[in-house]
Amino acid sequence: MIRKALTIAGSDSGGGAGIEADLKTFSAFGVHGLVAITSVTAQNTQEVRAIYDVTPEVVAKQIEAVVEDIGVDAAKTGMLSNAEIIKAVAKTVKKYDFPLVVDPVMIAKSGAPLLREDAMDALIEKIIPLAKVVTPNRPEAEKLSGIKIESLEDAKKAAKIIVEELGAEGAIVKGGHLGLSEAVDVLYFNGEFKEYRAPFVQGCTHGTGCSFSAAITANLAKGKKLEEAVRIAKKFITMGIYYGAKIGHGHCPVNQNAWIEIPAEKWRVYESLSKAVKELLTLENLPKYVPEVGMNFVYALPKLYAKDKDDVAGVKGRIVKFGNTVKPVGGIEFGASDHLARAILTFMEFFPEVRSALNLKYSEELIKKASSLGLKVSFYDRREEPEEIKAKEGGTIPWGIKTAIERLNDRPDVIYHLGDRGKEPMILIFGESPEVTLKKLKMLIG
Ligand SMILES: Cc1ncc(COP(=O)(O)OP(=O)(O)O)c(N)n1
Numbered sequence: 263m264i265r266k267a268l269t270i271a272g273s274d275s276g277g278g279a280g281i282e283a284d285l286k287t288f289s290a291f292g293v294h295g296l297v298a299i300t301s302v303t304a305q306n307t308q309e310v311r312a313i314y315d316v317t318p319e320v321v322a323k324q325i326e327a328v329v330e331d332i333g334v335d336a337a338k339t340g341m342l343s344n345a346e347i348i349k350a351v352a353k354t355v356k357k358y359d360f361p362l363v364v365d366p367v368m369i370a371k372s373g374a375p376l377l378r379e380d381a382m383d384a385l386i387e388k389i390i391p392l393a394k395v396v397t398p399n400r401p402e403a404e405k406l407s408g409i410k411i412e413s414l415e416d417a418k419k420a421a422k423i424i425v426e427e428l429g430a431e432g433a434i435v436k437g438g439h440l441g442l443s444e445a446v447d448v449l450y451f452n453g454e455f456k457e458y459r460a461p462f463v464q465g466c467t468h469g470t471g472c473s474f475s476a477a478i479t480a481n482l483a484k485g486k487k488l489e490e491a492v493r494i495a496k497k498f499i500t501m502g503i504y505y506g507a508k509i510g511h512g513h514c515p516v517n518q519n520a521w522i523e524i525p526a527e528k529w530r531v532y533e534s535l536s537k538a539v540k541e542l543l544t545l546e547n548l549p550k551y552v553p554e555v556g557m558n559f560v561y562a563l564p565k566l567y568a569k570d571k572d573d574v575a576g577v578k579g580r581i582v583k584f585g586n587t588v589k590p591v592g593g594i595e596f597g598a599s600d601h602l603a604r605a606i607l608t609f610m611e612f613f614p615e616v617r618s619a620l621n622l623k624y625s626e627e628l629i630k631k632a633s634s635l636g637l638k639v640s641f642y643d644r645r646e647e648p649e650e651i652k653a654k655e656g657g658t659i660p661w662g663i664k665t666a667i668e669r670l671n672d673r674p675d676v677i678y679h680l681g682d683r684g685k686e687p688m689i690l691i692f693g694e695s696p697e698v699t700l701k702k703l704k705m706l707i708g
Pocket residue numbers: 271272273274279280281303305340341367369370371372376399467468469470471472
């Protein structure tokens with residue numbers, strides 16, 4: 263059965279925060295999203311240019327309309343804008359018994375107020391006591407609790423005040439603004455504290471508060487316990503920030519799709535590479551092109567998600583010569599390649615669509631053939647590598663790929679180097695997918 267979650271919040275025309283972020287988050291968790299729009303904002307990643315509030319009656323009617331027909335398993339509030347809307351929302355949601363997550367939105371990342379000064383009392387008196395959980399960031403928690411928050415201990419005190427004095431069932435004070443090396447959130451619920459920790463990642467933060475509270479709401483709608491819903495939401499938001507796309511010129515938006523897109527893309531990459539490796543191993547004359555150090559065949563996740571070697575799939579232990587045949591040492595795994603992973607990640611900085619590569623034993627004859635077939639060939643000379651790059655672990659391949667691409671001033675199909683002391687000469691073939699890379703290999707050695 264599909265679960266339904268309702269967001270009672272403002273619209274962000276930039277698609278980064280507000281109901282737009284909430285709906286994307288609900289979708290990421292497979293929950294059907296419902297909306298009651300409180301306010302229309304003309305907003306982008308840099309500023310809020312205008313705010314136009316919906317009448318309290320229409321806000322209430324939106325809630326009633328969806329509850330009475332479709333049903334709501336959990337709801338959240340975001341930007342409530344003014345005291346009249348707050349009162350209307352409180353009066354309406356009281357009639358129903360779904361859990362309510364309250365994101366006490368006060369100020370946009372860009373600095374614009376999203377809650378009128380005179381609406382703070384109404385928020386505290388009318389909405390907070392209805393909350394299953396309140397999800398303030400540090401400045402919002404300071405406003406609600408009336409205490410200054412400078413440490414984790416202060417965050418705990420604020421969470422306790424929001425529950426014990428303001429009447430919420432639970433409160434989670436987010437530590438993203440605490441300046442610690444980890445982002446630590448503190449939940450106070452059922453008389454106990456629980457800490458949620460994640461590395462403090464750099465990335466895109468517009469819509470974090472909205473998406474985090476929406477993720478809790480979606481998981482409550484799916485029947486998860488609050489502590490579990492918060493744990494999942496924390497993972498979700500860390501990923502969304504880290505994999506955010508640089509959209510707009512201000513605070514770029516959280517990427518809610520990362521949560522579903524990365525596992526889906528991993529599966530596509532795995533399937534496609536597995537199929538190509540299987541076919542590669544059937545190539546009759548392959549053994550004579552396998553280098554002494556072995557061969558690998560890699561496929562990276564799409565550019566937005568390809569940050570390091572763990573985002574590149576390859577053959578564990580490489581493909582090696584075995585008598586007159588070749589054998590993969592292990593299976594296809596993400597993080598299995600080191601050299602080719604570095605090569606493809608560098609290549610993708612220039613040509614993001616080229617996500618696959620394999621390596622072959624160098625032969626002059628193959629290079630000549632590549633050119634005669636119309637493949638674009640470039641090279642690098644390891645003896646020309648600057649000393650400071652040589653001294654840096656893992657720097658040679660990125661330098662070499664960059665040098666070869668810049669030399670050709672075009673997108674190469676093949677890059678080779680002639681080796682150096684203790685380094686075997688090598689040919690690397692590149693393609694948009696393992697299928698394309700394999701096609702080029704077959705043209706060359708077929
Ligand atoms: C319409 C609307 N609602 C909420 C916000 C707040 O989002 P943001 O500025 O990203 O702040 P956090 O929620 O991430 O702390 C908004 N800007 N617009």
